[in-house]
Amino acid sequence: MVVDPKRSGIAPEAEPQEDRKPQSDEAHSAFTPPEGVPLPPPPEEDHPTSEFAVPSGLAQEHPTEPEGSAFAPPKGHGTQTKQPTGFPAFTPPHGIPMVRLTKETPWQDRMRTMLRMPLAERPVPERAEKHEDESGPAVPRVLDLTLRIGELLLAGGEGAEDVEAAMFGVAHAYGLDRCEPTVTFTLLSVTYQPSLVDDPVTASRTVRRRVTDYTRLAAVFRLVDDICSDDVEVTLEEAYRRLAEIRRNRHPYPGWALTVASGALAGAASTLVGGTWLVFFAAAVGAMLGDRLAWLASGRGLPEFYQFVAAAMPPAAVGVAVSLAHAEVQASAVITGGLFALIPGRALVAGVQDGLTGYYITASARLLEVCYLIVGIVCGVLTVLYGGVQLNATLNPEEALPVATRPVTQILAAMLLALAFAVLLQQERHTVLMATLNGGVAWVVFGALHYTSEVNAVASTTVAAGLVGLFGQLLSRYRYASALPYVTAAIGPLLPGSATYFGLLSVAQGNLDMGLGSLTKAAALALAIAIGVNLGGEIARLAIKVPGAADASARRAAKRTRGF
Secondary structure, three states: OOOOHHHHOOOOOOOOHHHOOOOOHHHHOOOOOOOOOOOOOOOOOOOOOOOOOOOOOOOOOOOOOOOOOOOOOOOOOOOOOOOOOOOOOOOOOOOOOOOOOOOOOOHHHHHHHHHOOOHHHOOOOOOOOOOOOOOOOOHHHHHHHHHHHHHHHHHOOOOHHHHHHHHHHHHHHOOOOOEEEEEOOOEEEEEEOOOOOOOOEEEEEEOOOOOOOHHHHHHHHHHHHHHHOOOOOOOHHHHHHHHHHHHHOOOOOOHHHHHHHHHHHHHHHHHHOOOOHHHHHHHHHHHHHHHHHHHHHHHOOOOHHHHHHHHHHHHHHHHHHHHHOOOOOOHHHHHHHHHHOOOOHHHHHHHHHHHHOOOHHHHHHHHHHHHHHHHHHHHHHHHHHHHHHHOOOOOOOOOOOOOOOOHHHHHHHHHHHHHHHHHHOOOOHHHHHHHHHHHHHHHHHHHHHHHHOOOOHHHHHHHHHHHHHHHHHHHHHHHOOOOHHHHOHHHHHHOOHHHHHHHHHHHHOOOHHHHHHHHHHHHHHHHHHHHHHHHHHHHHHHHOOOOOOOOHHHOOOOHHHOOO
């Protein structure tokens, strides 16, 4: 019989103390498994899991291929079955290999190659930056030095591409690797951004005065070469000191030597087109008078346009005076010789070169300057020729200058012309001889093609100018200097002086059709000179090993010239 303790009033038997459980929340926790359910195994601390991990039992999806780039070569192109290592679609685990530019090449090629690289692929400076403070380069001073060097180069007539390469080389040598220089005809600017999250620093400088001094240009080239070289340590203070010395240096030739050189240039040009010794002296006298008159106008502060008007009048006046005196002197050769000393061939070559290399704004400004100077020459010559026509001077635009029958005399005249041109450009004395020989070679090639083989004058001029550019570029690479001292003076014998004169004379006499035809021929010859010089320089670059590339075909082209 079972007796209920509660109903019977019998006290229940007391439980042992050790069998009792505490009456608390710990005994009834929601995380405590019920009786009869085994405890889960403890978590493995050595192998933590992630909420993004794929659960066991599910197949892992294959990773999708990364999207390619529009500039990366397609797979399977040609005989290759995989993407070349030079164009990675993503950053490899070991990083992008550093691009090493050979030091045997001139700094122009090395800096031009780096400018054509994307900003992310440009190599960092391979040596310690040239600054004494460990906190980093003095950015404002480096940018100021860069702009001052670019100003001297651009004012000296250097091409925009070489000026930009020099500015980038100076900034890169002092540790500013994320630097972007910009060059226009009258304004230079450079921007430096330390990183993608820092604000960029921009500085600019205006080029207000242009001076033709190739000695100063060569000194600036040597300074840039020393700054960009590993063998020479040039601090900021030393670079500023050398730049100040370059600015203070006087011209290598005095004023009277420049006047004599202008007369020798005009006399040699008149002999080149068939003139005699009397024509030589008459043209020299006219050119020297024009040079002195131009110096007087420059001292009065007149613009360069009026200086060319003043310089063009005395040679034309001497020619008209000779014609009115009925002397046995070819007036056409006298005036043609004077025009040779005035045609702005240097600015024309620089303008066409900037256009061919993609600097269209600078090229347009240079060519516009050339047009203004030529208009000034036209105004001065036409004023005198119109007065001579009114005085019944015997000037015949249909008469042609005598064909060359004195090759030795004309070769010597061409070399004398190049020599005088080199003196007018204030070249260093050790470069005058090479420029003179280069001018003689140019005339020999032109005479052999045009007079002997009867090749068209434009084609003959292009070939001769191409050889001038080729030899000038090779000489500049050999001496690690600018190519302008070896090229500009050498193209002097090829300038279209006679075509310009006959065109202006026809316009003065009212024969516009013949005048425009002669002036068009002169413009074609001038463009042939500029294109030939640039083509010769490019051929020289193709023959030289490109830095950072195995062969010439691997050379990067500038984005502005890719055609899209």
